[in-house]
Amino acid sequence: MNLFKISWKYLTFRPLSSGLNIFLLALGLAIITVLLLVQDQFEKKMNQDAAGIDLVVGAKGSPLQLILSSVYQIDFPTGNIKMDEAKRLAQNRLVKKVIPLALGDNVQGFRIVGTNHDYLELYGAEFAEGKAWEEPFEVVIGSEIAQKLKMKLGDEFTGSHGISMGSHDHDQHNFVVSGILAARGNVIDRLVLTSVESVWFTHDEEEGNSDQGEETHSEESHDGAIEEDHHAKFHQPVAKTGFPETEEEREVTSLLLQFRNPMAAIQLPRMINSGTSMQAASPSFEMSRLFELLGVGISVLQGLAVVLIVIAGLGIFIALYNSLKERKYDLAILRALGASPFQLVWLVFMESLLLTFLGAVLGIGLGHLFLALVVSQNEQSVVSAIQPWIFLYQELWIVGYALAVGVIASLIPAWTAYQTSIAKQLTKA
Amino acid sequence: MLLRTETLQFAHPGQKTLVFPDVKLDSGDSLLILGKSGSGKTTLLNLLAGLLKPSQGSVVLGDVAVSSLTGKELDLFRGKHIGIVFQKPHLIAALTVKQNLELVPFFSKKKEVDIALLLSELGMESKANASVLTLSEGEAQRVSIARALANSPKLILADEPTSSLDDVNTEKVIQLLKQQASKIGAALIIVTHDQRVKAHIPQFIEVQTT
Numbered sequence: 001m002n003l004f005k006i007s008w009k010y011l012t013f014r015p016l017s018s019g020l021n022i023f024l025l026a027l028g029l030a031i032i033t034v035l036l037l038v039q040d041q042f043e044k045k046m047n048q049d050a051a052g053i054d055l056v057v058g059a060k061g062s063p064l065q066l067i068l069s070s071v072y073q074i075d076f077p078t079g080n081i082k083m084d085e086a087k088r089l090a091q092n093r094l095v096k097k098v099i100p101l102a103l104g105d106n107v108q109g110f111r112i113v114g115t116n117h118d119y120l121e122l123y124g125a126e127f128a129e130g131k132a133w134e135e136p137f138e139v140v141i142g143s144e145i146a147q148k149l150k151m152k153l154g155d156e157f158t159g160s161h162g163i164s165m166g167s168h169d170h171d172q173h174n175f176v177v178s179g180i181l182a183a184r185g186n187v188i189d190r191l192v193l194t195s196v197e198s199v200w201f202t203h204d205e206e207e208g209n210s211d212q213g214e215e216t217h218s219e220e221s222h223d224g225a226i227e228e229d230h231h232a233k234f235h236q237p238v239a240k241t242g243f244p245e246t247e248e249e250r251e252v253t254s255l256l257l258q259f260r261n262p263m264a265a266i267q268l269p270r271m272i273n274s275g276t277s278m279q280a281a282s283p284s285f286e287m288s289r290l291f292e293l294l295g296v297g298i299s300v301l302q303g304l305a306v307v308l309i310v311i312a313g314l315g316i317f318i319a320l321y322n323s324l325k326e327r328k329y330d331l332a333i334l335r336a337l338g339a340s341p342f343q344l345v346w347l348v349f350m351e352s353l354l355l356t357f358l359g360a361v362l363g364i365g366l367g368h369l370f371l372a373l374v375v376s377q378n379e380q381s382v383v384s385a386i387q388p389w390i391f392l393y394q395e396l397w398i399v400g401y402a403l404a405v406g407v408i409a410s411l412i413p414a415w416t417a418y419q420t421s422i423a424k425q426l427t428k429a
Numbered sequence: 430m431l432l433r434t435e436t437l438q439f440a441h442p443g444q445k446t447l448v449f450p451d452v453k454l455d456s457g458d459s460l461l462i463l464g465k466s467g468s469g470k471t472t473l474l475n476l477l478a479g480l481l482k483p484s485q486g487s488v489v490l491g492d493v494a495v496s497s498l499t500g501k502e503l504d505l506f507r508g509k510h511i512g513i514v515f516q517k518p519h520l521i522a523a524l525t526v527k528q529n530l531e532l533v534p535f536f537s538k539k540k541e542v543d544i545a546l547l548l549s550e551l552g553m554e555s556k557a558n559a560s561v562l563t564l565s566e567g568e569a570q571r572v573s574i575a576r577a578l579a580n581s582p583k584l585i586l587a588d589e590p591t592s593s594l595d596d597v598n599t600e601k602v603i604q605l606l607k608q609q610a611s612k613i614g615a616a617l618i619i620v621t622h623d624q625r626v627k628a629h630i631p632q633f634i635e636v637q638t639t
Contacts, residue, residue, distance in 0.1 A: 001528060001531035001532055001534070001535040002535060006523075006524070006532075009523045009524055009528070010523045012523075013522065013523035329517075329519045330519070330521045330522075332519075333515075333519050333521065334532065334536060335504065336478075336480070336507065336513050336515075337508055337532055337533055337536040337537060337576070338504050338505055338507055338508015338509065338533075338536040338537040338538070339504065339508070339536045340500070340501045340504045340505075341504075342501075343536070421480075422480045423475040423480040423481050426513075426515045426516075426519065426588075
């Protein structure tokens with residue numbers, strides 16, 4: 001027999017009341033755990049995905065939307081920009097490097113991004129198998145896609161129009177997997193990467209096809225010409241850096257820019273926003289704006305968690321205090337058997353600490369479980385990039401908070417226990 | 430002489446001072462403390478157990494002045510050398526019969542306690558792992574006696590141990606107390622106004638309100 005065992009017995013003597021208090025505390029701590037994990041991983045991810053991108057240039061619209069769509073690949077693009085204009089911008093002496101992006105299609109919800117090999121380099125992509133695209137319609141897929149869609153090298157698939165599932169398929173020309181990337185834990189895990197040309201040609205066919213439908217009379221001659229044209233075009237090597245070569249008037253969705261020097265940060269955005277039909281947005285600025293907006297929601301959740309924890313603390317206090325009233329005799333008996341007042345204080349503290357420790361463990365477990373559930377329900381959204389089973393050292397703080405709640409809740413009951421008079425309690429002297 | 434008190438006095442706050450007759454007792458002896466309700470006989474018991482401090486006089490058990498011990502020393506001394514049986518059993522409901530008895534060696538830091546033997550002597554071995562909530566009043570009181578005896582004390586104090594028991598159980602409890610006390614050579618003091626007890630123990634002192 002020891003103090004730990006006695007307090008454990010007391011705890012399990014009232015399974016319902018103890019269980020409820022543990023659960024209440026666990027709920028509050030679970031919310032904090034979820035917030036902690038999401039915040040930590042989101043921030044890390046956001047910084048990671050935006051690393052090396054000084055400025056994003058795209059069609060006019062919401063700058064936040066431009067960043068979300070072009071850097072994090074979550075929102076819809078703001079529109080397209082003319083490639084001539086983009087090229088002119090690339091020649092500015094303040095610009096070190098430009099990576100064009102062409103968005104607009106998806107494969108079962110995973111985005112197809114037309115770009116050049118610089119993009120792979122930007123994210124430090126490494127190949128698990130195969131190599132980068134060389135010709136139109138060759139694609140490199142991220143590790144998550146390879147895993148979820150069970151794709152191998154040489155597999156063919158068709159893209160669908162739009163950047164989320166459910167639109168019509170581009171079934172004229174299949175994409176061929178030429179490479180599979182190793183998992184990097186960043187945005188490219190969930191992307192199908194290909195050349196800008198591939199994206200253009202997919203949509204050319206689309207237009208070609210609808211022309212066909214409208215002008216049925218010229219079908220045969222037209223069709224043959226297109227077919228021939230395609231064959232030549234489809235087997236030319238694509239541009240591996242900079243902009244693709246073309247004589248036609250083309251568009252891209254957005255540009256990722258790197259500055260040559262700090263001066264660019266001041267001059268370029270103003271120049272682009274006022275001097276062109278495009279807009280420039282800085283990832284770091286827009287993200288801090290977004291976090292500011294989200295901050296309100298996070299504060300509300302944090303407040304809720306604190307309220308839950310306070311309620312749980314009160315619950316533990318009330319439970320201890322009430323049970324101590326019934327237990328006055330027990331305490332007096334223990335004193336009569338030779339227990340010192342301090343041992344009784346320990347007994348009370350131990351019970352409350354056990355309660356809160358169990359609550360903390362359960363809460364952290366629930367938090368991770370909840371995240372795992374959310375992640376498994378949203379396989380293709382950005383949420384799926386969260387790792388629910390990563391444990392942060394901050395979670396030790398949660399255990400610390402919980403134990404602090406336990407100590408505070410048991411202060412008054414412990415004092416009562418300390419003052420127990422055996423004589424008064426047992427013999428009604 | 431095992432237990433000796435000298436000119437014990439005690440005053441409850443706001444009440445007049447109680448003066449107690451001296452108590453002298455050898456190992457193995459039994460003594461009743463009689464008196465009307467409110468005469469202070471339970472107060473005397475508390476003074477003997479070191480649960481209250483006398484305003485004057487002293488209690489000496491063996492060669493230790495109980496009345497001058499304080500704090501942890503007193504707690505431990507009580508745990509080791511004094512066994513107390515209260516009016517109600519006051520067993521700890523969250524624990525089994527055996528666990529209730531196991532509290533004794535833990536708190537008194539006396540390790541050589543044979544709980545199984547004790548239980549079998551009380552005829553309770555079959556209930557060792559039962560919850561104390563399932564015991565009858567008489568059984569519960571026997572367990573509380575076992576608890577008082579478990580550390581083989583020098584002095585056993587019982588505060589009206591039979592007041593809520595029927596004749597059969599009273600008989601059992603008194604026999605048990607006498608037997609066990611003489612077996613471990615402890616002095617036994619019972620505070621009571623129960624006539625059934627007087628028949629068993631001839632020696633008594635009376636506490637009177639003066």
